[in-house]
Amino acid sequence: MKVTFPHMGYLYVPLRAFFSQLGIEVVVPPPISQDTINLGTRYSPEFACLPLKINIGNFLQAAELGADTVVMAGGIGPCRFGYYAQVQKEILADLGIHLDMIVLEPPQGHWRQLFRGLKSLAANAGPVTVYRAGALAWAKLKVLDKLAKNQFVIRAREKVRGSTTQTWRIILDLVDQADSVQAVYIAAEQGQKLFDRIVLEPHRDVLKVGLVGEIYTLLEPAVNLEIERLLGEMGVEVVQSVYLSNWVMTNLVLHTFHLRNDGEHYQLAAPYLGSFVGGHGLETISTTIFYARSGLDGVIHLAPLTCMPEIVAKSILPQVSVDEDIPVLTFMLDEHSAEAGIQTRLEAFYELLKTRKQRGHKNNIKQIKNESTILGRKSIIESLSWH
Numbered sequence: 001m002k003v004t005f006p007h008m009g010y011l012y013v014p015l016r017a018f019f020s021q022l023g024i025e026v027v028v029p030p031p032i033s034q035d036t037i038n039l040g041t042r043y044s045p046e047f048a049c050l051p052l053k054i055n056i057g058n059f060l061q062a063a064e065l066g067a068d069t070v071v072m073a074g075g076i077g078p079c080r081f082g083y084y085a086q087v088q089k090e091i092l093a094d095l096g097i098h099l100d101m102i103v104l105e106p107p108q109g110h111w112r113q114l115f116r117g118l119k120s121l122a123a124n125a126g127p128v129t130v131y132r133a134g135a136l137a138w139a140k141l142k143v144l145d146k147l148a149k150n151q152f153v154i155r156a157r158e159k160v161r162g163s164t165t166q167t168w169r170i171i172l173d174l175v176d177q178a179d180s181v182q183a184v185y186i187a188a189e190q191g192q193k194l195f196d197r198i199v200l201e202p203h204r205d206v207l208k209v210g211l212v213g214e215i216y217t218l219l220e221p222a223v224n225l226e227i228e229r230l231l232g233e234m235g236v237e238v239v240q241s242v243y244l245s246n247w248v249m250t251n252l253v254l255h256t257f258h259l260r261n262d263g264e265h266y267q268l269a270a271p272y273l274g275s276f277v278g279g280h281g282l283e284t285i286s287t288t289i290f291y292a293r294s295g296l297d298g299v300i301h302l303a304p305l306t307c308m309p310e311i312v313a314k315s316i317l318p319q320v321s322v323d324e325d326i327p328v329l330t331f332m333l334d335e336h337s338a339e340a341g342i343q344t345r346l347e348a349f350y351e352l353l354k355t356r357k358q359r360g361h362k363n364n365i366k367q368i369k370n371e372s373t374i375l376g377r378k379s380i381i382e383s384l385s386w387h
């Protein structure tokens with residue numbers, strides 16, 4: 001079995017570790033490029049969600065490299081994600097590409113299907129091997145999320161433009177190559193030391209902008225046209241609303257054991273939205289309100305064009321922006337989006353936020369309980385604990 005999976009940011013790092021530990025050969029698709037997007041777009045329905053199209057591009061490129069099995073997440077709820085795997089299977093079959101598809105359904109209400117999917121993957125592995133594979137993948141995910149948060153703080157203050165991005169790529173490789181949980185923590189310490197060597201302008205007056213929206217668009221730089229890098233290099237500290245480890249913990253662990261508590265999200269969004277609309281639609285509203293009340297300078301809302309939950313959120317955000325007195329900029333992205341167009345709008349947004357701040361708009365950032373708000377190098381180091 002040669003397994004592949006879709007790209008989503010650095011998800012390939014823990015997934016490669018997980019499958020390799022199970023003794024499965026892994027074919028990581030090439031990084032998403034314009035070729036990937038063109039390929040996926042050519043063979044997908046025009047109004048399908050952008051992530052579905054790019055997944056198809058990933059699978060076709062991985063098939064060329066010898067992959068014979070795709071592992072996909074399943075979904076439930078009022079958006080199209082639950083149909084992804086079936087639609088993708090049909091598209092690949094129409095193209096004469098024979099890839100087995102293993103769909104890992106969410107545990108809520110789908111225990112048997114999930115168990116069947118995992119069993120077909122771990123047929124030759126005992127429970128201890130599965131546990132070790134899971135522990136390694138989880139350690140990688142946790143440290144990368146933590147380092148990514150630090151990356152946003154550092155990039156906004158780097159003296160030499162691009163130095164944080166260059167270091168981040170090295171860190172990804174270090175963590176990717178670690179073959180035990182202990183090695184992952186050592187790689188993380190090394191990575192942090194590399195960050196510490198970056199020359200900063202610690203007293204630069206940076207703006208702080210929250211990123212909210214659909215998870216794939218938030219986490220995949222090739223889709224959001226590296227908006228976090230663009231903002232960071234303009235001197236903006238990004239506060240990202242979704243991290244994979246949080247998502248896994250909330251949706252796969254806490255939800256399964258009925259320990260998930262979305263009360264705060266529902267409470268904040270209640271004046272505008274009274275029910276779950278799928279994806280992260282409701283969280284987009286509640287997090288925007290939270291960021292406004294926590295003193296962030298602005299919010300950027302990211303979503304794929306035609307994304308149903310985020311279209312609902314987009315229609316509400318202008319009112320939230322007025323009520324909470326926070327500028328909000330929405331990008332609905334598709335395969336035609338280009339960096340130049342984004343850059344121009346980001347620069348205009350940046351000028352707006354800067355002017356507001358200079359005119360004395362209060363930035364009460366201290367209320368945010370998030371490592372991304374840590375201002376100095378010393379505090380950054382102190383916030384790190386890999387275990």
Ligand code: SF4
Binds near residue numbers: 081280
């Ligand atoms: S959340 Fe949006 S982009 Fe994702 S599957 Fe649902 S509709 Fe498509």
